[in-house]
Amino acid sequence: MSRLLTASDLKDQKLVDELKVRIERETSCRCLLDEMLSKHTSWRVGGPARLYAYPSSESALNRLIQFCNSVGLAFFTIGYGTNLLVSDDGFAGCVIDLAEGAREIVVDGESLTAGGGAWLGEVVRIAAENGLSGMEKLAGIPGGVGGGMSMNAGAFGMAISDRLIDVTVVGSDGVSVRLEKDQIGFGYRSAPAFVGKTITRANFLMLKRRKSQVIRAVEDTITDRFRRNVMTLPSAGSVFKNPVGGFSAKMVEAVGGKGMKEGGVEVSLLHANFIVNTGSGSSADVVRLIRRLRGLVHDQFGVLLEMEVRTLGFKGSLFEDN
Numbered sequence: 602m603s604r605l606l607t608a609s610d611l612k613d614q615k616l617v618d619e620l621k622v623r624i625e626r627e628t629s630c631r632c633l634l635d636e637m638l639s640k641h642t643s644w645r646v647g648g649p650a651r652l653y654a655y656p657s658s659e660s661a662l663n664r665l666i667q668f669c670n671s672v673g674l675a676f677f678t679i680g681y682g683t684n685l686l687v688s689d690d691g692f693a694g695c696v697i698d699l700a701e702g703a704r705e706i707v708v709d710g711e712s713l714t715a716g717g718g719a720w721l722g723e724v725v726r727i728a729a730e731n732g733l734s735g736m737e738k739l740a741g742i743p744g745g746v747g748g749g750m751s752m753n754a755g756a757f758g759m760a761i762s763d764r765l766i767d768v769t770v771v772g773s774d775g776v777s778v779r780l781e782k783d784q785i786g787f788g789y790r791s792a793p794a795f796v797g798k799t800i801t802r803a804n805f806l807m808l809k810r811r812k813s814q815v816i817r818a819v820e821d822t823i824t825d826r827f828r829r830n831v832m833t834l835p836s837a838g839s840v841f842k843n844p845v846g847g848f849s850a851k852m853v854e855a856v857g858g859k860g861m862k863e864g865g866v867e868v869s870l871l872h873a874n875f876i877v878n879t880g881s882g883s884s885a886d887v888v889r890l891i892r893r894l895r896g897l898v899h900d901q902f903g904v905l906l907e908m909e910v911r912t913l914g915f916k917g918s919l920f921e922d923n
């Protein structure tokens with residue numbers, strides 16, 4: 602692999618123009634320049650990705666990753682950006698978006714296969730329409746199948762990995778491999794085996810139930826979710842993971858976090874683990890508020906909260922000045 606191109610290398614417009622042309626020609630991925638990631642994150646914050654590519658198939662993705670390696674271009678796979686904090690400086694590399702190439706959802710008996718770029722809500726809906734149970738409690742979780750897998754997203758005691766059989770991933774070398782569920786090491790909002798890999802497909806074995814029963818369970822979940830969560834203002838869902846034996850939201854509330862503001866963002870009054878963008882918030886505002894809350898919780902409870910939200914484009918730790 603070549604030396605990794607730095608942010609300063611990628612300031613060279615001629616080089617970046619050339620990379621875009623080569624990506625389109627050699628990998629057949631549509632490629633954008635300086636695409637604002639605030640358009641691709643549910644927080645509506647984040648600077649530009651120097652290159653932003655849409656593979657239209659798995660083989661295009663294989664070629665794209667191999668190309669990035671061959672020229673030393675850092676890459677990052679984004680889903681729907683609903684659990685992602687991107688720096689205001691953006692990302693000096695190539696963001697890979699599967700939204701145009703891996704969205705198929707196929708049902709065959711009790712088996713359900715979904716592309717990594719499929720919208721999770723659509724998967725839950727199609728499962729319900731086919732009387733397939735096992736994802737009802739995931740209804741209303743925004744984001745895609747790849748993002749959900751990478752996060753092991755879940756709610757109300759159910760996780761996306763519960764009914765999983767296997768997944769297809771493209772490794773950091775650009776080669777596709779299949780991983781069985783027990784090779785992934787799923788944990789609470791974690792899936793270690795996916796680090797550096799791009800998930801292109803997931804196979805689930807669902808449980809056949811009465812269609813009306815599954816649809817009703819999905820509707821109940823959505824009603825419950827709207828009652829508990831903050832679904833109207835831009836956010837990334839829960840910011841912190843729950844520490845062992847505790848609840849981040851309760852801790853943040855106990856330190857007076859609810860309603861706390863930094864610039865254009867504030868802690869939701871409805872859910873203390875949500876930071877909402879009230880319109881003009883920046884990524885730097887979110888970081889300042891996260892640090893403040895984490896410090897207050899540490900001072901009062903002696904617990905250092907861990908981030909549930911993933912980050913992109915920051916130098917070093919989010920919790921220290923760099």
Ligand SMILES: Cc1cc2nc3c(=O)[nH]c(=O)nc-3n(C[C@H](O)[C@H](O)[C@H](O)COP(=O)(O)OP(=O)(O)OC[C@H]3O[C@@H](n4cnc5c(N)ncnc54)[C@H](O)[C@@H]3O)c2cc1C
Nearest residue numbers: 680681682683684744745747748749751754755799800838
């Ligand atoms: C209002 C709201 C409510 C939420 N409620 C919940 C909830 O109840 N439960 C819950 O678990 N989460 C919840 N979330 C968080 C979020 O919806 C989930 O984590 C979701 O699964 C993220 O999917 P995404 O496609 O948006 O991923 P992104 O945010 O785009 O990415 C998240 C991570 O997944 C990786 N990733 C994305 N796609 C792929 C891929 N194809 N291959 C490999 N890696 C990939 C990214 O690199 C990144 O590390 C909520 C968010 C919001 C905004």
